[in-house]
Amino acid sequence: MVTGDNVLTARAIATQCGIYTPGMGGIVLEGPKFRRLSPEQMDVIIPRLQVLARSSPEDKRMLVEWLRTHGEVVSVTGDGTNDGPALKAANVGFSMGIAGTEVAKEASSIVVMDDNFKSIVRACMWGRAVNDSVKKFLQFQLTVNVTAVLIAFVSSIVDKEQKSVFTAVQLLWINLIMDTFAALALATDPPSETLLDRYPEKQGSPLITFTMWKNIIGQSIFQVVVCFLTLYAADDIFHLHTVESSYDMLVLRTLVFNTFAWMQIFNEFNCRVLHNEVNCFKGMQKNMFFLGIVLISVVGQVIIIQWGGAAFQTTALSAKYWAFSIVGGFVSLP
Numbered sequence: 001m002v003t004g005d006n007v008l009t010a011r012a013i014a015t016q017c018g019i020y021t022p023g024m025g026g027i028v029l030e031g032p033k034f035r036r037l038s039p040e041q042m043d044v045i046i047p048r049l050q051v052l053a054r055s056s057p058e059d060k061r062m063l064v065e066w067l068r069t070h071g072e073v074v075s076v077t078g079d080g081t082n083d084g085p086a087l088k089a090a091n092v093g094f095s096m097g098i099a100g101t102e103v104a105k106e107a108s109s110i111v112v113m114d115d116n117f118k119s120i121v122r123a124c125m126w127g128r129a130v131n132d133s134v135k136k137f138l139q140f141q142l143t144v145n146v147t148a149v150l151i152a153f154v155s156s157i158v159d160k161e162q163k164s165v166f167t168a169v170q171l172l173w174i175n176l177i178m179d180t181f182a183a184l185a186l187a188t189d190p191p192s193e194t195l196l197d198r199y200p201e202k203q204g205s206p207l208i209t210f211t212m213w214k215n216i217i218g219q220s221i222f223q224v225v226v227c228f229l230t231l232y233a234a235d236d237i238f239h240l241h242t243v244e245s246s247y248d249m250l251v252l253r254t255l256v257f258n259t260f261a262w263m264q265i266f267n268e269f270n271c272r273v274l275h276n277e278v279n280c281f282k283g284m285q286k287n288m289f290f291l292g293i294v295l296i297s298v299v300g301q302v303i304i305i306q307w308g309g310a311a312f313q314t315t316a317l318s319a320k321y322w323a324f325s326i327v328g329g330f331v332s333l334p
Contacts (some may be wrong), residue, residue: 002052010053026050030061060086129191136186142216142272149221167313170257185293223263230256254314261301262329
């Protein structure tokens with residue numbers, strides 16, 4: 001806590017708020033003494049500094065710059081003109097919309113309109129929710145793109161006519177329709193207070209974490225294996241005669257497309273979590289947008305397969321093929 005008040009008032013308020021903990025080695029300093037510290041003394045004292053009283057605008061700025069120089073991400077709240085230099089020097093400055101001066105508002109990044117400290121907590125919660133939403137969509141999008149490109153590339157090379165198993169219109173449905181809907185679905189999870197339980201991310205940490213890469217690569221391998229097994233072993237599994245019968249070949253291509261689409265639908269649930277969590281259905285009932293988009297994707301896929309016909313180059317599938325597609329997609333969850 002950095003304040004212009006005298007040291008007795010500052011210590012009393014900091015103690016009541018739980019900021020000052022003398023039993024844990026916390027230090028209280030006054031501005032005149034703080035600004036006389038040498039760089040070596042600052043390196044020892046500032047990590048333990050909990051209250052800085054009778055501080056000048058320059059003291060606040062020096063403290064913020066020292067923290068940023070040593071790799072800390074600094075947030076400053078203030079409402080007075082003397083808070084301006086520190087607000088401007090911080091990574092994020094919060095000024096008060098009602099009691100704050102124009103100088104403080106101009107120097108800050110965010111203006112708290114109701115002067116309520118809880119609003120700052122809410123802003124942090126929403127910031128983490130937005131950050132998570134971007135990561136969720138990236139996790140889903142990269143999985144779809146890697147798998148679709150790999151399957152289309154390999155199948156077109158292996159095919160005698162160099163024809164991909166996916167048609168252009170089918171890829172359009174997967175990439176434009178399902179991915180656009182998925183972006184909306186995964187970006188509309190409301191923030192919860194559990195987001196504040198984890199530690200902040202370090203400055204410069206990668207957007208795609210190790211756990212996300214693990215999910216993307218693992219899911220991509222699974223989807224590629226299932227699609228290739230369906231494509232190149234269906235003659236034996238389903239007793240199709242794709243070499244002699246063009247209709248059987250159309251059935252096979254429709255089956256691969258349907259299975260691939262269902263794996264994306266179920267993988268949307270997986271992408272709702274970013275860390276090593278097991279329950280990807282947690283809080284789903286609070287997001288009706290997500291449930292509605294999944295329903296639209298399911299209904300759209302059924303219409304395309306059963307009645308898409310010449311437009312999507314598909315044919316209506318029987319119950320056993322539908323069961324195979326849905327079960328294959330469902331295995332994406334575990």
